Amino acid sequence: MKADDIxxxxxxxxxxxxxxxxxxxxFRAGAxxxxxxxxxxxxxxRLLLERDWQGLVDxxxxxxxxTKLGAVSGVSLLQMGAKMRGMSDDQFQxxxxxxxxxxxxxxxxxxxxxxxxx
Amino acid sequence: xxxxxxxxxxxxxxxxAHAYDSGNARSAAMAPLFEAFARAARWLAERRPDxxxxxxxxxxDNYFFDAWPAFSIGVAAHYEIADEGWGPRRFPSVRGHRxxxxxIAAHLVESGIDLTASHRMELDHGFLSxxxxxxxxxxxxxxxxxxxxxLDPLPTPSRCxxxxxxxxxxxxxxxxxxRVAVIGTxxxxxxxxxxxxxxxxxxxxxxxxxxxxxxxxxLTRYTMADFARLGGEHSIEVVQWLAMRAALPAASRMDxxxxxxxxxxxxxxxxxxxxxxx
Numbered sequence: 001m002k003a004d005d006i007x008x009x010x011x012x013x014x015x016x017x018x019x020x021x022x023x024x025x026x027f028r029a030g031a032x033x034x035x036x037x038x039x040x041x042x043x044x045x046r047l048l049l050e051r052d053w054q055g056l057v058d059x060x061x062x063x064x065x066x067t068k069l070g071a072v073s074g075v076s077l078l079q080m081g082a083k084m085r086g087m088s089d090d091q092f093q094x095x096x097x098x099x100x101x102x103x104x105x106x107x108x109x110x111x112x113x114x115x116x117x118x
Numbered sequence: 119x120x121x122x123x124x125x126x127x128x129x130x131x132x133x134x135a136h137a138y139d140s141g142n143a144r145s146a147a148m149a150p151l152f153e154a155f156a157r158a159a160r161w162l163a164e165r166r167p168d169x170x171x172x173x174x175x176x177x178x179d180n181y182f183f184d185a186w187p188a189f190s191i192g193v194a195a196h197y198e199i200a201d202e203g204w205g206p207r208r209f210p211s212v213r214g215h216r217x218x219x220x221x222i223a224a225h226l227v228e229s230g231i232d233l234t235a236s237h238r239m240e241l242d243h244g245f246l247s248x249x250x251x252x253x254x255x256x257x258x259x260x261x262x263x264x265x266x267x268x269l270d271p272l273p274t275p276s277r278c279x280x281x282x283x284x285x286x287x288x289x290x291x292x293x294x295x296x297r298v299a300v301i302g303t304x305x306x307x308x309x310x311x312x313x314x315x316x317x318x319x320x321x322x323x324x325x326x327x328x329x330x331x332x333x334x335x336x337l338t339r340y341t342m343a344d345f346a347r348l349g350g351e352h353s354i355e356v357v358q359w360l361a362m363r364a365a366l367p368a369a370s371r372m373d374x375x376x377x378x379x380x381x382x383x384x385x386x387x388x389x390x391x392x393x394x395x396x
Contacts, residue, residue, distance in 0.1 A: 009183060016182055019201045054312065062268060063310045063352070064177035067132075071203030077132075081315040081382070096316060096381060103320040103379035109150045110157050110376065 005041030008060045011048065014038040015065035024072045051075065054084045120218070120292035122300055123165045125366045125390035126158060127330070127359040130174060130247040130303040131383050132202075138250055139207060151385050154376035155251040158387045161373065162252060167299040169215045170253070171222070171261045171285060171365070172245055173358045174303040177202070178268060179242035186269040187234035189281050191226070192262040193219040200240035209250070212241060215259035218292060222261060225288035231281050233263075244303055244355075252301070265361065267304075267342075267354050275345070276338035278357040282364030289365070302362025304355025306377075306384040311351060316382045322348045323377060323384035326356060330388065331372040334363045349384070359388075366392045 014035060017023045027034040035048055047055045051073060053066055070080055082092035134151070137143045143152040179200040181187065194214045199206040223235050245262055263285065265278055273281075282300075289298050306326060307319035326349070329337055337360050345354045363370075375388035 012178075012183055016178060018203055019179065021201070021205065024203070057311045062178055064179075064268065068203035077310070077382070081310070084311060084315045085313055092316065099316070099318060100380055103318055106320040106324055106377065106379055107150070108324075108375065108377040110153050 002042065004043050006044040006047070006059055007039055007041045008044075010039045010041070011044050011056065011059070011061055012065055014040060014048070015061070015068050018068040018072050027072050053080045057084070120289050120294060120296040120298055122286060122289050122366055122392045123167060123297045124162055124299040124392055125362050125370060126162060126252070126299060126301045126388070127362055128155070128158065128248045128252075128301070128303055128387045129305060129383060129385045130244050130355075131308070131385065132243045132247065133381060133383065134247040134385075135207060135243050147380065151378050151380070152251070154378065154387050155248065157374070158376075158389055159251050159254065161389050162299060165299065166297055167258055168297045169218055169259050169261065170299050170301055171218075171263060171289070172249075172301045172303065173263045173265065173282070173285075173361045174244035175267045175355055175358060176244055176264050177242050180236075180240045181264075181266075181268075183269055186266050187236075187264070188266050188273045188277075189226075189231065189233035190236050190239075190264045191219055191223050191233055192239045192260075193223060193235045194237050194239065197239050197241050197260070197262060199246065200242040202242055207246060209246070210256060212245075212249070213257070213259045215261050217294070218259075218289075218296065218298070219261040221292050222263075222285060222288040225291065226281070226284045229284040229287065231284045233281070248301075248303060263361075265357055267357065272342050272354070273357075275340055275342065275357050275360055278361045279335070279338045279364040282361030285361070286365035286367070300362050300365045302358040302360070304358045305349065305353050306356060306386045307349035307353045307379075308383050309350030309352060310382070314350070317350060318379045318382070318384050319349045319353070320377075320379040320384055323379065323386065327375050327377060327386060327388060330359060330363060331375070334360070353384075363390065366390055
């Protein structure tokens with residue numbers, strides 16, 4: 001197996017399998033051993049074990065499968081997003097708050113519901 | 119004969135489900151969205167729907183890359199709740215309206231829309247996120263319809279429109295007296311990968327809602343790539359709103375639309391009155 005081997009279909013199959021609680025338990029007990037049940041390739045294995053979210057996206061792995069890896073790893077979508085943007089969690093939070101402020105005038109809401117002041 | 123009595127478009131982001139399940143629906147951040155949902159739910163309840171046709175997309179929770187139907191319809195008596203990685207949400211299974219589903223499936227094929235029938239479907243957040251607000255009593259039978267927005271090649275927006283139109287004509291020629299609401303879930307803008315992760319395209323979202331209100335068919339001239347460029351990669355789910363609008367009589371009018379750009383999403387909820395109301 002070459003060091004740059006990667007099989008996106010196998011990675012996807014692996015992540016899809018994490019819908020089963022028993023598989024999540026097995027993954028938590030030993031991520032590498034669990035991944036070896038599949039054939040992600042050497043580089044695929046590295047990306048999975050390093051939780052290289054953007055690296056996996058670049059290889060064509062769907063973000064809807066990454067959320068399953070996030071769920072089993074205790075990583076939220078927001079934390080994943082910060083990593084993909086190359087930001088710290090705090091920086092990303094500030095970006096989102098600033099964006100909320102900027103977009104607030106475009107909200108259209110029922111009378112009694114106004115966006116929160118931040 | 120069955121009648122379409124309402125159309126509803128709404129977001130289906132997992133954040134809606136998380137807020138609902140964790141009791142955060144009343145938090146300052148989420149209250150505006152849930153108030154909009156509450157209003158939409160009251161509006162829909164006044165129209166007394168007997169069945170809901172719900173057009174949504176699966177997120178690799180039911181379908182997988184071995185084979186992914188461009189369009190599919192659930193023809194089962196019940197649908198289970200999908201386990202998306204955190205365990206299934208605690209809701210009873212959802213009752214299906216089999217007779218209506220089978221009629222729609224047959225009519226669509228006769229209309230030139232070759233879709234896949236699923237006798238077993240697990241419903242993920244694409245279906246489930248808005249549903250506890252829309253049908254609080256969890257009792258209105260459903261017909262789930264999916265559009266592939268995940269595995270290339272994707273159907274074109276104009277094909278999604280044609281599929282929606284065929285659903286509309288199928289409902290119109292269903293023999294039983296039934297008041298049907300058509301729901302399209304997804305969007306609006308969001309981008310969940312790369313350097314633009316979390317970007318919300320609020321101006322485009324407002325333009326999309328305006329087009330949907332005043333000139334919905336012009337949206338069929340957009341490609342999936344156009345939607346991805348204008349509203350972020352994952353906003354292409356708006357084709358479900360197109361299919362919903364296409365299912366309604368042409369003269370239907372938008373009764374309300376709410377829009378809340380917040381966090382990672384441009385959240386939206388819009389209701390269409392389909393001719394004969396309540």
